[in-house]
Amino acid sequence: MPELPEVEIVVRCLDQILSGRRFESAELRRQRLAPDITPKKFANRLVGAQINFVHRRGKHILFDLDNGRTLITHLRMSGRFWLLDPESSEPKFSHAVFELDDGERLVFQDQRHFGFMNVVETSRLFQAKELAKLAPEPLSEDFSDDYFRKTLKGTKRNIKALLLDQTRVCGVGNIYASEALFLAGVRPTAVSGAITKAKTVVLRESIVQVMNETLELGANIPLDRSNIGGNIYGPNSDGDWRVYGREGELCLKCRSTIKRIVQGTRSTYYCRSCQR
Ligand SMILES: [Zn+2]
Structure with a gap:
């Protein structure tokens, strides 16, 4: 998707x-x-x-x-x-x-x-x-540290599920959720409301970063009228995500093995040592 x-x-x-x-x-x-x-x-x-x-x-x-x-x-x-x-x-x-x-x-x-x-x-x-009911645009100023902290505060749901909820965080899907959580060093199963203020800031920045990486790539792809955006998916094409789809491979940061778990029927990929 x-x-x-x-x-x-x-x-x-x-x-x-x-x-x-x-x-x-x-x-x-x-x-x-x-x-x-x-x-x-x-x-x-x-x-x-x-x-x-x-x-x-x-x-x-x-x-x-x-x-x-x-x-x-x-x-x-x-x-x-x-x-x-x-x-x-x-x-x-x-x-x-x-x-x-x-x-x-x-x-x-x-x-x-x-x-x-x-x-x-x-x-x-x-x-x-x-x-x-959509949440603020993630690439706009409305998706601020203040907004994100308030959204997480008091929430018992795990952070992966919350990131996929379009009424809370807009536009993040399964791939970008795994990627942003890895970049921020946040465990996908973490209780949203228990994430520290500092980590909340890093996670919000990570969401914006992973989205912008793909947008920058897209900006360099020549316009193909017969295939409108059809082949674009991810910063380094399929298979080159930081953690997504890399179960059993080595973590790019610490060389531990990347794990896959299922959350709400969807696969989540993460590193047990980098994401705590
Ligand atoms: Zn790691």
């Missing part, structure tokens, strides 16, 4: 390609992709609208339109966008297809059927139920 930096890279790519383009058609082929709206309303709210810009809130990708509406999309597990020229055939699992005014098609493909779309009034965008 893409995490916040990957989504940010997709957003930058979409914004670059689609700003100023107009939707000539908007075909919702899989009704449950947009459960709150009929295919007819979906088309009515989008056709003829020009895309002002593409931005995001958390992992939601937002198409700001010149008709006062915003198309909200979420890639979830396997969603991805394709930009196809008129000759190209559509990939399997094309669940939404948009014809653009330059003859190209924007296709939302979703093999595992977890993706999401909705069209809402832009004036009420941040009150939309998908966005209203």
Whole structure:
């Protein structure tokens, strides 16, 4: 599943390609992709609208339109966008297809059927139920030491679970949680409220650092119109994370063996000597 930096890279790519383009058609082929709206309303709210810009809130990708509406999309597990020229055939699992005014098609493909779309009034965008409860943006000033300390304070949940809770910390997924906890030297099973003030500061900085590393990498990848952010995952490509996916390998800091545990059905990787 893409995490916040990957989504940010997709957003930058979409914004670059689609700003100023107009939707000539908007075909919702899989009704449950947009459960709150009929295919007819979906088309009515989008056709003829020009895309002002593409931005995001958390992992939601937002198409700001010149008709006062915003198309909200979420890639979830396997969603991805394709930009196809008129000759190209559509990939399997094309669940939404948009014809653009330059003859190209924007296709939302979703093999595992977890993706999401909705069209809402832009004036009420941040009150939309998908966005209203999200925690502050992790790369903004709102995600401050003060905010993070208050969020952890008095909380009995383990820190890994808390990091994945989008209403507390926004945009961190399974990979970045393991990576940030390792960087900060915090045990993933630690009770959130028991983490020291000093460690809280380091952990918040580590979350920002691991996200920024991927964003910097993404900034250096040339724009590929046929593969919008599709191959970007992590600072050093697959398999080169600090701890994620490295069970049984040696810790990069202390040469101990990296452990894997399961927390809430998800794998967590950590070093027993570096993370206490
Ligand atoms: Zn270690």
